[in-house]
Every structure is written in structure tokens, then in C-alpha cells.
Amino acid sequence: MSSTRPTIYDVAKEAGVSKSLVSLVLRGSDNVSARSATAVNDAIKKLGYQPNRAASDLAAKRRNLVAVLIDDYSNPWFIDMLQSLSEILTPQGYRMSVIDSLTSGSDTDPITHALTMRPDGIIIAQDIAEKSLPENMPPFVVAGTRFTPLESDTQFATHAVSNDDFLGAKLATEHLIGLGHKHIAHINVHSGAGQKRLASYTASMKEHDLVPLANETPGPATEHYGYTQALALLESHPEITAFFASNDITAIGVLGAARERGLRVPEDLSVVGYDNTPLAQSRLVSLTTIDDNSIGVGHNAAYLLLNKLGAKKSYPDVEHTLVPQLVKRSTTAAPRLN
Amino acid sequence: MSSTRPTIYDVAKEAGVSKSLVSLVLRGSDNVSARSATAVNDAIKKLGYQPNRAASDLAAKRRNLVAVLIDDYSNPWFIDMLQSLSEILTPQGYRMSVIDSLTSGSDTDPITHALTMRPDGIIIAQDIAEKSLPENMPPFVVAGTRFTPLESDTQFATHAVSNDDFLGAKLATEHLIGLGHKHIAHINVHSGAGQKRLASYTASMKEHDLVPLANETPGPATEHYGYTQALALLESHPEITAFFASNDITAIGVLGAARERGLRVPEDLSVVGYDNTPLAQSRLVSLTTIDDNSIGVGHNAAYLLLNKLGAKKSYPDVEHTLVPQLVKRSTTAAPRLN
Numbered sequence: 001m002s003s004t005r006p007t008i009y010d011v012a013k014e015a016g017v018s019k020s021l022v023s024l025v026l027r028g029s030d031n032v033s034a035r036s037a038t039a040v041n042d043a044i045k046k047l048g049y050q051p052n053r054a055a056s057d058l059a060a061k062r063r064n065l066v067a068v069l070i071d072d073y074s075n076p077w078f079i080d081m082l083q084s085l086s087e088i089l090t091p092q093g094y095r096m097s098v099i100d101s102l103t104s105g106s107d108t109d110p111i112t113h114a115l116t117m118r119p120d121g122i123i124i125a126q127d128i129a130e131k132s133l134p135e136n137m138p139p140f141v142v143a144g145t146r147f148t149p150l151e152s153d154t155q156f157a158t159h160a161v162s163n164d165d166f167l168g169a170k171l172a173t174e175h176l177i178g179l180g181h182k183h184i185a186h187i188n189v190h191s192g193a194g195q196k197r198l199a200s201y202t203a204s205m206k207e208h209d210l211v212p213l214a215n216e217t218p219g220p221a222t223e224h225y226g227y228t229q230a231l232a233l234l235e236s237h238p239e240i241t242a243f244f245a246s247n248d249i250t251a252i253g254v255l256g257a258a259r260e261r262g263l264r265v266p267e268d269l270s271v272v273g274y275d276n277t278p279l280a281q282s283r284l285v286s287l288t289t290i291d292d293n294s295i296g297v298g299h300n301a302a303y304l305l306l307n308k309l310g311a312k313k314s315y316p317d318v319e320h321t322l323v324p325q326l327v328k329r330s331t332t333a334a335p336r337l338n
Numbered sequence: 339m340s341s342t343r344p345t346i347y348d349v350a351k352e353a354g355v356s357k358s359l360v361s362l363v364l365r366g367s368d369n370v371s372a373r374s375a376t377a378v379n380d381a382i383k384k385l386g387y388q389p390n391r392a393a394s395d396l397a398a399k400r401r402n403l404v405a406v407l408i409d410d411y412s413n414p415w416f417i418d419m420l421q422s423l424s425e426i427l428t429p430q431g432y433r434m435s436v437i438d439s440l441t442s443g444s445d446t447d448p449i450t451h452a453l454t455m456r457p458d459g460i461i462i463a464q465d466i467a468e469k470s471l472p473e474n475m476p477p478f479v480v481a482g483t484r485f486t487p488l489e490s491d492t493q494f495a496t497h498a499v500s501n502d503d504f505l506g507a508k509l510a511t512e513h514l515i516g517l518g519h520k521h522i523a524h525i526n527v528h529s530g531a532g533q534k535r536l537a538s539y540t541a542s543m544k545e546h547d548l549v550p551l552a553n554e555t556p557g558p559a560t561e562h563y564g565y566t567q568a569l570a571l572l573e574s575h576p577e578i579t580a581f582f583a584s585n586d587i588t589a590i591g592v593l594g595a596a597r598e599r600g601l602r603v604p605e606d607l608s609v610v611g612y613d614n615t616p617l618a619q620s621r622l623v624s625l626t627t628i629d630d631n632s633i634g635v636g637h638n639a640a641y642l643l644l645n646k647l648g649a650k651k652s653y654p655d656v657e658h659t660l661v662p663q664l665v666k667r668s669t670t671a672a673p674r675l676n
Contacts, residue, residue: 063454067435073417074616082411083440095451097405098436102421113433116401117455223620256621278412282561283594284623 006047014043024310066305067114068098071126071191075221075249077275077294078125081143084298085123092311094120101126111137121305124148127192139308143301144292146192161300161320165193168290168324169200172244172272175288175326177208179334181242181270184210185233187226187254189246190218197246197274213237221246226253227260234261241269241335248273248280248289255285255331266333276327286330293322344385352381362648404643405452406436409464409529413559413587415613415632416463419481422636423461430649432458439464449475459643462486465530477646481639484530499638499658503531506628506662507538510582510610513626513664515546517672519580519608522548523571525564525592527584528556535584535612551575559584564591565598572599579607579673586611586618586627593623593669604671614665624668631660 008026012019017036024032025040032040043049066089070078086096097117101110109130114122115138122140127147133140142148142160150156176184186201188194198214205212215229226245230253234240245251251273255265263269273280273289280287300322303315346364350357355374362370363378370378381387404427408416424434435455439448447468452460453475460478465485480486480498488494514522524539526532536552543550553567564583568591572578583589589611593603601607611618611627618625638660641653 065454073411073420074414076412076414079411082438086440095454096437097451097455098438099434100420100436102424113435116403116433117435223616223622227621252620252622260621278561279617282590283565283598284561284590 006049008049010047011040011043011049014047015039063118063120064094065117065119066094066096066121066123067117067119068096068123069110069114069126069128070098070100072102072221073100074223075247076277076279077247077249077292079278080276080294081125081298081301084295085302088299088302088306092306092313121309123301123305139305141301141304141308143297144193145196148192157320159304161297161304161318161322162193163292163294163297163322163324165196165292165324166200168274168292169197169244170204171324171326172274172290173201173204174208175328175332176242176244176270176272177204177210179242179270179332181335182210183213183237183239184242184244185230185237185240186212186214187229187243187245187250188214188216188218189221189225189250191221191246194218194221194246201244213240221249223249223253223256226250227256228253230254230257231260234263242271242332243269244272244274246274248275248277248287251287251289251331252279252285255287265331267336270332270335272332280327280329288329288332289327291325291327293324296322344387346387348385349378349381349387352385353377401456401458402432403455403457404432404434404459404461405455405457406434406461407448407452407464407466408436408438410440410559411438412561413585414615414617415585415587415630417616418614418632419463419636419639422633423481423640426637426640426644430644430651459647461639461643477643479639479642479646481635482531483534486530495658497642499635499642499656499660500531501630501632501635501660501662503534503630503662504538506612506630507535507582508542509662509664510612510628511539511542512546513666513670514580514582514608514610515542515548517580517608517670519673520548521551521575521577522580522582523568523575523578524550524552525567525581525583525588526552526554526556527559527563527588529559529584532556532559532584539582551578559587561587561591561594564588565594566591568592568595569598572601580609580670581607582610582612584612586613586615586625589625589627589669590617590623593625603669605674608670608673610670618665618667626667626670627665629663629665631662634660 008019008022012022021036022040025037099110099113119138121138123143124140125143128149130149132149145162145165150159188198202212219225230243243254245254251271254271258265258269265271273287276289276291279285280289300318303318307314346357346360350360355378359374360378363375437448437451457476459476461481462478463481466487468487470487483500483503488497526536540550557563568581581592583592589609592609596603596607603609611625614627614629617623618627638656641656645652
């Protein structure tokens, strides 16, 4: 043994593996065969190698930071997901920082913005407009049903976790149909999830020989948009007795429109949202909605990301598609008999 | 002139100034006297110096990133502030990333977390528990009334922008008193702003010979907390005809409690919030509240931060204390005559 301190290269040479593999072992990655790990650990012991923690962190570019990209803070669906991401990532030493598309700066796309923070990983929980992801993408996971450049990628499923939006929208529509509603309108929202919910609503209506009715051009997921669209639909189609809104925040807008027109909820108008946000759960709103399992999506997205980050513990068999559930509250009832 | 390319040191020597001053001029800082700027620019011209943009950015440690620290995503007061910060910072080339205290990771304080992203500046819009700020703090601004280690600092005012919480709470309390309410309860919330609002409410009640009534131990600013405290107060003091809640999110909880007890709002119970969040503005809730001028706070916090960052344009005479306003909506009215 030479008098100078052994380096990672000495360990690699001794173990007969690459330096990268030694790095992986030092970082506790599970993506290493037991045999290689043993060889590396034996070499470390034999040479008396002491990993320089700062240097190995630098080499691994670990900042213990996960960037989370969301659309818009005023749509509170993301709150449960953030909380559940944190429940898994925080005990593993990761911190989270959030970027939303509205305030992140219009000059650059959110991915480029996220990369400037040099995160270890990225959770994409917003629709991404770019045609392709940059080549220097760190490990990432798509959370929720999103428009992304990956959709046509055969590997897409391995990157994504979401609730089954088609099933959820079917549950919402069939809940209203089951109560006896025939004139059920939909608030159509422009997003990956929104378009899947629209398709499912339309299919369910047709399956029951009912006529689908929605604002034709999808709009933003805001309370104001739900309000204006509901007012317009109620004006042109006074026969409407129920709304399935694409999400809770637009459902709040529908409830505002009902109030404006003097319609009692649920006596005169039934309303179903989607997301089961804290707002829907509040006793004031008490909104019938679809629980999109944001908590499960957050947990599983975190597990997938940890697998990709080569965390010490790995999580096999993470479910990519979670089952949504109808949550019946105070905003739905059978229609009045005319 | 030597055959090698002139360096920033050559420029500094030629202009008779320090290298740091040349850097400032290259970054377009206004914190440089006209005379020095002219000397530097003349030297640049004479030597044919071409600044290496990447190197000068690195030297200046500019990442064009501003970290924003907030308390909790489920309290939507911060949405307007973020939007207005962005309106000023984005055109100046800055991007924002948000860290909340709930999900940022319990192992480290939010400031330490923010520093790992190496932001150019920090907006502190949460209460900070630490006894002192780290020495390597970048330029920062405190937005809103906060508990911070700076409160006793005589320089504190130069770092802070907020609405006048004492005045705002006085407006809320006096609005209810002016309507004829005598039994006005307060939802007392644990935060820098909350404690100022409590003190102001108490003072206003006493000034009008009324008895202040609030939950004794301040709690978290959540809908659930507002709900449970309002239920308890209504149970022990059925004479209550009005609530001034410390903020909109707890006011939503009070509205839920009213609903639970079969009290109509505003006929049986008046409710005032604070913050004028998008929720308060929604037609469904239509909450009487105090506009805390989050937009002005965001704009002015951004101006102050840009001044500290040595931006090209500087903003003199930024107001540090903004005037709040009462916004009368549907949740307040005169008490019923008994």
C-alpha cells in the first residue's frame, strides 16, 4: 500500500470494476449486483479507503433537492400530492421546491427553469408544451395525467403515476345518471386530465342514450371560468339539472353561478367536482367529488423517483395507475320532479 | 497593449478602480457613481475588453433565481403576492421557486433549504423560528408581518414590506361594531400577522367598551382550526352574533361551523376574514374581508429586492407599510333584533 491515501480509482482497480460503479456502491444504490457490491466493499476494506463525502456528493451532483412543477397555485389539487411526496422524500433526506407555470417566468419553460436549480430529480405535475425534453434531464416522474412530450414514448408508462381519469369521470357521470338526471352538463377544461375526463363523460352519456353538453372550447381550470361557462350553459339550456365539472375549482365556479341564478344546491342543481381538494372537503362547500387519490399518486411518484435516484432502499412493483373513488357529499341529489 | 486578451484586472488597473467595481459596472448596477462608471467604460473601450459573460455571471454568482418562503400552500393568501412578485421580477430576468415550511423537509430550516439552491435573493413570507439568520444570507426581503430574528434589529424596516395589520384588524372590528354587533368573537391564529391582528381587535373592542372574546391559545391558520374554534365559542357563548377571523381560511371554517349549527350568514351570524384571497372573492363564498394589499406587498418586496440585487434600474422611495382596505361582501349585516 502506498503512503498516499487510496483514491476511488484505486478501489475500482482493486475491485475490477469502473469508478462509476464504486460511486454507486458508495451512494448505497440498489442498482448494483450483490457480487459487484461485495467486490467493491472488500476493496474498500483492504485499501482502507475513506470516501470523501463532500467529493462523492459533488461527483454524484447530489443537492438533495427535488423540483416539483405544477400549473397554478390557485387550483388546490396539488396540496395533498405535495404533502404525500414530502412524506416519502423527506425521510430520505430530500427537500422539495415548487415551480408553477404562471409565475416561473415567461422567458423560459419550466423545465429549463427547474434545471437551473440543479435538482437531483424532477416531479412533472403540469402539462409540458415542449416537443422534447432536454438531454440533460435528471431522473423525473410525471405525476397525474398530463400532456407531455413523452406520451408517444413507449417507455412513458415507466415514468408516470396517475389516477385513472377515465374511470373517475365515468363514476362522476354515472353517479348523476343513477340519481335520475338526464340533462347533465360538463365544464370542459384544457389539460391532459381535463381532456380524458371529457372523453369519458361523453362516452358515459352516449352509453346511456343521453346527449353530452359541454363548453366546446376547453378553458383554464379556474373558479372564474367555471362560473362564466356554467352561467352561459344555464342560460342557453335551462333544462340542465346537473353539472359534472372537470375539477373542484371549476365546480366552485358552478356553485357560484347557481347562487347567482337563485338555484338551490342540490335541490335545483346537482354539482360534482374532481380532485377531492381541501376545499371540497371543507364543511362550507361539502362538494361531491371524485377522490383522485392524490395521496397515492404523491407516494408512488416519490417511490418511482427514489428508484431512479438509486436510493438506498428500492421500491419494487409501484402501481402506475391508481383507482379513483366517488365521494358523496352535499351537492348532489335526485332531480326535482316537474 | 499586450497580445493576450485584456482581463477584468487590466480594466480595473486602467480605470484606477477595484475589480469588484468593474464587475458592478459590467452587471449594470446603479450602485456606482457616474464618474466611476465612465472611467470603467472608457478603460473597456481603450483596451478592447470583451467581458466573458459566463465568467462574469459566475463571479457574480447570478443564477437569476429568487427563492420564496411561504408557510403553507393550503392557506391561499400567498397566491396574489406570488403573482405580483412575478410581475416585477420576471421582466428583470428572475425566476421564482417556492418553498413551504410544511413540505420542505423537517431536518433543516427553510432558510438553509433555500440556500442550497443558491438563489440570488430570498423573499421571506413565513415566520422564521431561528435565533439568527446565517451569515451567508443573500439579499432578502421580509414580506408580510412575520416573526423573524430581525424584529429587534433597528435595520428591520429596511428589509420589510407589509400591510398595516393593526389598522386592518381595526377596520374589521369597527365594521362589525358599526353594524351594531356587541358580541364579536375572534379566531386567534399563531403567526406574526395573527398576533398583531389579535392585539388590534382587543384594543378596538375595549375602546368601545366591549368584551373581547377569542380562543386563548393561538392555533394554526387552517379551515379545520377555524371550524373547531368557532363551534366551541358558539357552544360556550351562544350570544355571539359576529366573528372576525384572523384570515380568510379560518373564516371559511367559521362559515362551515355556522352551517353546522344551522345559523344563516349574515342573518344570524356575520363573518369577516382577512387577506382578500381568491376564495373570499369567489361568488360562492363572497366573504367580507380585509384586502391586505398582497399585490402591493408583492410589487414593493420585488422592488426592494431588486434594489438590493443591484439591478440595472433602481426603485427609490419604496413604501414599506401599505394601507389595507375593508371589502364588504355578503357575509356581514346588522344583527337581528331580539
